[in-house]
């Protein structure tokens with residue numbers, strides 16, 4: 575029983591589980607924040623311009639069934655907005671030198687056709703030396719600053 579308890583403790587309080595839970599909680603709170611921005615600010619702008627509080631009143635009626643494409647539009651807008659806010663936040667944090675970001679994206683290794691990080695100099699699958707891909711200016715700076723720290 576004691577072994578089981580310590581195993582459970584390692585599982586529940588171990589790094590991964592805790593990190594995931596924390597990420598999930600913060601993510602949920604953050605999503606609520608963005609949803610509030612969308613619902614309480616932007617959609618009110620939509621209301622001011624088009625005279626409707628949101629798109630949810632938009633629908634087709636086909637054979638008595640209601641196709642509520644307006645509600646979908648609202649959700650889609652929320653999703654795009656969340657992505658945009660996250661994107662902006664990452665850009666800002668990169669600019670301020672906060673956080674530990676990797677260069678975004680991946681590319682194909684020319685030898686084994688597996689995908690490797692965009693700034694990799696060696697393929698992790700076939701260990702071939704590969705040319706670094708062209709990077710955004712901010713990624714180049716990021717890597718340069720990191721290399722300096724490592725020296």
Ligand SMILES: [Zn+2]
Nearest residue numbers: 683686697700
């Ligand atoms: Zn390879």
